[in-house]
Amino acid sequence: MNLTLKVWRQDGPDAAGALESHTLENVNKNSSFLEMMDLLNEKIMLDGKDAIEFESDCREGICGTCCLVINGQPHGKSLGVATCQVYMRDFKDGDTITIEPWRAKPFPVIKDLVVDRSAFDRIQAAGGYISVSTGPHPDGNAIKIPKDVSDVAFDHAACIGCGACVAACPNASASLFTSAKISQLALLPQGKSERSRRVKRMVEQMDDEGFGNCSNIGECSAACPKKIPLTSIARMKREYLRAVVSPFDAS
């Protein structure tokens, strides 16, 4: 198939960016979207120009590296997929496709379609873990966790940290990302002893990074490649309230 591609080009965080138009022929409909991007770059480089910068790694939807806004939607229009899981058979011959980076103040553009998501690492460092060191621990089966609890914890643990939630949110809120970790750890018995400290510190860090507030619009969950449920944010708010009202975790 033949396509017209409008791609965001930007030299650095402070440079002005603009959409640049390209045409691309002979795209195989079984190719992935990123393979189409590879093909476009091949053409651009053979024409003697600089390649478009974009990122990807596992190319199977689990590492969270790829992050393109395709026709205005983070990871494109299909639900529950990352950019690397978008296939060209979802497009028609002759289509025009607009490709842009995640747009949010806490995710400055590094170059073209590549953004800096290190804010997520800092939120994680503020308590997105259970404080245990390497060493002997009780036998794995010493703590019994009912299957349904473990399953729900898993649904939140599935977050790949791609940031589509932020890119989709009109307020650029990171609530879905932050709440996914908080929910996973609050649900598990191992995570209970530091749940107050965790939620307070992580939420504070999230605010410090300049992410916006959640106003319950739900775009985040709709854009999430792992379909992290909105109830996650509700749980975070509850956890936060609980931490403020009764800050002792010993219970």
Added chain:
Amino acid sequence: MTVLDSKIPDGPVQGKWDRHKQDIKVVSPANKRNFKVLVVGTGLAGASAAASLAELGYNVTAFCIHDSPRRAHSIAAQGGINSTKNYPNDGDSVWRLFYDTVKGGDFRSREANVYRLAQLSSNIIDQAVAQGVPFAREYGGELANRSFGGALVSRTFYARGQTGQQLLLGAYGALMRQVDTGKVTLMPRREMMDLVVVDGQARGITCRNLVTGDIESHTGDAVIVASGGYGRVYFLSTNAWNSNSSAAWRAHRKGAFMANPCYVQIHPTCIPVNGEQQSKLTLMSESLRNDGRVWVPSERQNDLSNAHNVPREKRDYYLERRYPSFGNLVPRDVASRNGKMMTDRDLGVGPEPDRLAVFLDFRDRIEELGKHVIEERYGNLFDIYHEITAEDPYSVPMRIYPAVHYTMGGLWVDYDLMSTIPGLFVLGEANFSDHGANRLGASALMQGLCDGYFVIPYTLGNYLGRVELKPVTGEEDEFRESRSDVNKRIDEILDKSGKRAKSKTRHTVLQLYRELGLTMWDHVGMARNEEGLKYALEKIPELREKFWDTVIVPGSPSTFNKTLELGLRVADFFELGELMARDALTREESAGGHFRDEYQTEEGEALRDDENFSYVAAWEWNGEGKAQTLHKEDLVFENVKLTQRSYK
């Protein structure tokens, strides 16, 4: 005379690690903070090592090429992690895992290392559970298990089809906790371009900042490389786009021996290649073989649109037929080779014209257990398959074919995981240590975490506590030279001199990379022979020359530049690929994943030659344009009897 000393402790294999720990030099807690350790890579091996060492008090700087440690390729591991917990009470034990692993590796690994791995495997599960890793559970709340290839017990722990993700997020959490305490300095988007050796000791690395292009020196008292495997030398593989061999290869060029580079794992169940624009292959986890049955039509069939309804008597369940005891759960090398045997006989079911695929079929189990059970077990894998192929595996059999997946070879290390360069340690897939000529499923996660959580925290002290280290600043000649070498390489690939601009034919990095990959796959792939390997040894240097004469790498050295990153990594693959072919040619036997057409049994199984090849091949770099020297570490088997591997 060999220069290799594996430093395996004396005495019975069961007690080696405990005794060694008693003999090991311990660095006092107060002294640990005087040491700085550089950890390259933050996958399971690197993240677990960095976190554990920081907990002990060492100052750690952790580097990765990704924007975040959480994106390391370990994240993609699907199926599970082995451990000898014996929760199902089906007779598992340390001994059994040890034996299965040595046998699975076709008797080409070190007994002592494998035994230690099996012993420590149970701690890993406890560690991960304590961190909140949401492993699959039974209704009663206990941990669930499943089976993987090459084993007759259920010892694999899993977290849906995302075991690697969950284990890595556990290790990443531990790492970020230490970042929070200030004991770990995180250096994401940094690529190790060179190892710096001062007075014969590994004392630092030269990095490229992948955002600004700055060439930086980092000094330390020890360097740990945990940069993953080199499967991407084949271009198409299940490995991530950025996986590379460069950190290990550059260390090799500085004196670290490269061991068994020809041992590559080709995984039997991957989604077949579809079209020439394909950039990577997707694995369908081995766990699927718990319930899926592998077959091809007994006779070639032209129309396969109705495969689901082919009657039982017209199907050849060739793994069940040939290996009644292990059936569909034979080890990967055996399953891959059998698949190839079927497509070689023109029984394949893949896309025309080559038809390179076999069926993996869930019909019987869906009938027996119901669709919801299969969905619960493998839902996300079925979804991935559906997304990529647009075929629904609940109603038609999956089509699968072998693909490059894992590299058992890697930098040579001793029992302490130290390379031939003092102070350079190598962990995870980047080392060669535990899997011999073939790795069993669910054992890589185990090994990476074992190295990082439970081995290096002890063995590092055994080095730092014994040696004398003079202070380094990063301005010594060795550091300067290293920076200047790296800059030269970058100038050359960017064609600063303008020499390449004049050449009429130019190629992109990907064009040349695909060509290398195809050569590797055709001649250093699933089946190898003398003629093909000799051809590869001529062809690869030609391609390398073509690369340096015609490659296009546009853009600036001082900005984010993916083409530059990839170009430099591919340049290293050309050198590594050649060594792999040489190693494969030298090993005149078949063992595990290394299958030489000339050496096979009448039934087409790998035929080892224990008398002449029961050794680890460790290659020493001799300088540009010179052939490497082969050193041999003889493998001594005191506990298992070497037999022809049988899974019948």
